[in-house]
Amino acid sequence: MTYDVARVRGLFPSLGDGWIHLDPQVGMQIPDSVASTVSKAFRALVSAPGGVYPAARQSRAIVDAARLAVADLVGGDPRGVVLGPSRGLLLNILAEALNTRVWLGSQVVVSRLDDEANLVPWLRAADRYGGKVVWAEVDIENGALPPWQYSDLVVDATSVVAMTLASSTLGTVTDVRAVAEVIHAVDGLLVVDATNAAPYMSLDIDELQADVMVVSAERWGGPQTAALVFRDPDYLSRVRPVSLSPNAEGPERLEVEGHQYAMLAGLVASVEHLASLDEAAEGTRRERLVTSMTSLSHYLQRLLAYLINSLDQLNTVRVLGTADSRVPTVSFTVAGVTADKVVRRLADNGICALADVSNRALTGIGVNDVGGAVTIGLGQYSTPYEVDQLVRCLGSLG
Numbered sequence: 001m002t003y004d005v006a007r008v009r010g011l012f013p014s015l016g017d018g019w020i021h022l023d024p025q026v027g028m029q030i031p032d033s034v035a036s037t038v039s040k041a042f043r044a045l046v047s048a049p050g051g052v053y054p055a056a057r058q059s060r061a062i063v064d065a066a067r068l069a070v071a072d073l074v075g076g077d078p079r080g081v082v083l084g085p086s087r088g089l090l091l092n093i094l095a096e097a098l099n100t101r102v103w104l105g106s107q108v109v110v111s112r113l114d115d116e117a118n119l120v121p122w123l124r125a126a127d128r129y130g131g132k133v134v135w136a137e138v139d140i141e142n143g144a145l146p147p148w149q150y151s152d153l154v155v156d157a158t159s160v161v162a163m164t165l166a167s168s169t170l171g172t173v174t175d176v177r178a179v180a181e182v183i184h185a186v187d188g189l190l191v192v193d194a195t196n197a198a199p200y201m202s203l204d205i206d207e208l209q210a211d212v213m214v215v216s217a218e219r220w221g222g223p224q225t226a227a228l229v230f231r232d233p234d235y236l237s238r239v240r241p242v243s244l245s246p247n248a249e250g251p252e253r254l255e256v257e258g259h260q261y262a263m264l265a266g267l268v269a270s271v272e273h274l275a276s277l278d279e280a281a282e283g284t285r286r287e288r289l290v291t292s293m294t295s296l297s298h299y300l301q302r303l304l305a306y307l308i309n310s311l312d313q314l315n316t317v318r319v320l321g322t323a324d325s326r327v328p329t330v331s332f333t334v335a336g337v338t339a340d341k342v343v344r345r346l347a348d349n350g351i352c353a354l355a356d357v358s359n360r361a362l363t364g365i366g367v368n369d370v371g372g373a374v375t376i377g378l379g380q381y382s383t384p385y386e387v388d389q390l391v392r393c394l395g396s397l398g
Contacts, residue, residue, distance in 0.1 A: 002280055003299040009381045011273070012221075020386045022376040024350040025131060025168050028199060028221040029379065037269035038223055041262035050267035059261045066264040067251065069271040070227040072286040074194070074213055075204040080233035082251040083259060083267075087195055087216045087226040089119040093190070093254050094212065094228060095125035097239040102189075103129030108158040110187075111136040111181075112360040113145045113172060116163045118193040119360075122162050136163070138361045143170035143321025147178040154182045160189045165208070166197035169359045169375050170321040171304075171329035173197065190228070195219050195226075198380070200327040201291040202302060203233050207286065218269070221380070222270030223263040230256065277380060302379050304328040307378070310391045317394055320365055320373060328378035338398050339372030346374075349393045352384075 010033045011093035021029055058352070062068055084090040108122045108131055124132045134153050137143055145163070150159045153163065161183045176192055183190045190344040192210035194203055198272040199220040205213050209231075216226040230236055233250065241253040274289060275281065278365070281291035307330060311317050334342050346353045354374040367373040376390070 001279060003295045005299065005381065005383055007279070008277060010381075011176075012381055014230070015381055018350060020351045020389055021379060021385070022382070022390065023354050024199065024377040024379045025354060025357065025375065026221065027218045029381065031221050031270070031273045033273055034222060034266050034269045038266035039261050041265035043297070045188050062261050062264050062268070065268045065320070066227075067341065069227060069268045069285075070215065071199070072284075072289060073203060073274070074215065074229050075206060075286065076213070076229045076231065077233050079250055080230035080236065081231070082228040082236075082254045083264065084226055084228070084255065085224065085263075086117075087214045087259070088121070089342065090214060090226055090228045090254075091118055091121040091191070092124075093242055093256070094239075095121040095389050097242055097254055098189075099238070100129050100160045103131040105130070106157045107132035107134050107155070108160040108162065109134045109136055109153050109158060110149065111138075111145055111163045111174075112168050112364055113138050113174065114162065114193060114360075115168050115195070116341075116358065117174065117195075118164060118190060118191070122160065125327060131159070134158075135343075137194065138172075138364055140365050142323045143167070143172045143361065143365075144201070144323040145172065145174045146176040148338050150182045152178045154186060154188065156186050156342055158183065158186055160191060162191045165192050165194040165203075166200070166327045166329070167194045167321075167359075167361060168333045169362055169373070170323070171326035172321060172323045173325040173327060173378075176208045178209060183323070184209070188280075190356045196329070198326055200293075201297050202290045205229060211235070217267050219272060220274060223266035225260070225263045225267050227267075242330065258311075277288055286322075291366060296380060300328045300382070303378055303382060304330075305385065307385060307387045307390075309396070310387060314391065314395055320362070320367070328382075331357075331373045331375045332375070333367060334394065334397055335370075337371065339367075339374045341371075342374050342394070345397060346393055347387070351390055353390075360390050 012029045014029045070081045071078040121398040191212045195216040198215045213229045277292035278295040295314035319332045341356040356373045
């Protein structure tokens with residue numbers, strides 16, 4: 001397996017702007033193949049599925065292709081792929097669609113490591129239907145979400161555990177499989193937000209034993225669209241339908257209205273882009289995805305180690321979290337300098353970074369007491385030179 005970052009960078013026209021993009025949490029840069037596909041689709045896909053004329057058949061084919069692409073990405077079944085505009089909306093729909101008996105007298109376990117998108121829907125549903133909310137806590141020393149605590153948190157009355165596969169700020173990767181064993185022992189539902197992990201690692205919903213997995217395409221260079229994947233497609237028949245169509249079946253039961261077909265075309269193109277990151281990848285798209293994402297992961301893990309080691313050499317910089325298993329995402333503080341000032345200095349030097357990302361894990365660590373934290377992330381196109389430029393700029397603050 002080889003990863004040619006120079007070749008990959010050539011797939012992103014936006015990198016010609018001269019900026020160093022270390023802010024993939026708000027959207028990875030978009031490959032030319034995805035942008036071209038969306039543009040072309042906007043000119044052609046103007047009809048809803050269901051008709052017998054060519055445009056309608058083409059729209060139907062795009063929806064089917066999008067379900068298959070997401071299924072290949074996570075190792076799932078296309079019959080269990082629900083499509084929508086964002087993970088927050090899809091998770092809200094899921095929480096509302098679960099039978100009210102799931103909530104009455106029961107509890108949901110959520111985590112402070114998660115993004116708000118996988119917290120707010122469950123908090124609201126529990127409040128509305130009388131469920132109890134229990135929190136899994138983050139180890140503030142290493143930024144990890146200890147799986148052992150779920151043995152105490154999950155009880156017979158637990159109906160749902162919602163957790164992230166990787167943190168969007170600390171980069172921590174969680175032991176989902178260990179938690180799955182605990183929640184399945186009481187016949188509960190495990191909902192995993194894989195949005196922050198999908199750009200960096202090969203996903204396998206069966207291996208993780210997640211009942212439902214959510215991903216969002218803009219995080220790996222796709223358009224603003226998302227998907228819920230049910231490991232068992234038959235589970236869709238047990239949820240309350242929210243579709244405006246009385247004849248909706250399968251995943252369409254949780255799709256309120258029609259889709260933006262051009263965006264779904266871009267979704268398919270973005271998954272194909274991921275599958276082609278390693279030129280040596282062969283076989284089915286699923287096989288090429290595993291090869292390419294493994295190659296990308298190895299490259300970025302080496303670059304992440306170089307990044308953290310370089311930051312540790314700066315006396316004024318403190319990297320938050322020391323967990324061994326992590327995606328290439330880092331949050332840090334700079335002594336005596338607020339996060340917003342650090343980000344402005346980085347921007348003055350052509351570097352995109354994020355300040356004061358809304359995250360309960362960072363709040364628990366206490367970043368608000370020291371002026372906030374700066375969050376950065378690596379992308380498919382990141383290079384050692386860009387890491388050096390970041391470190392040089394941070395060093396000038398001391």
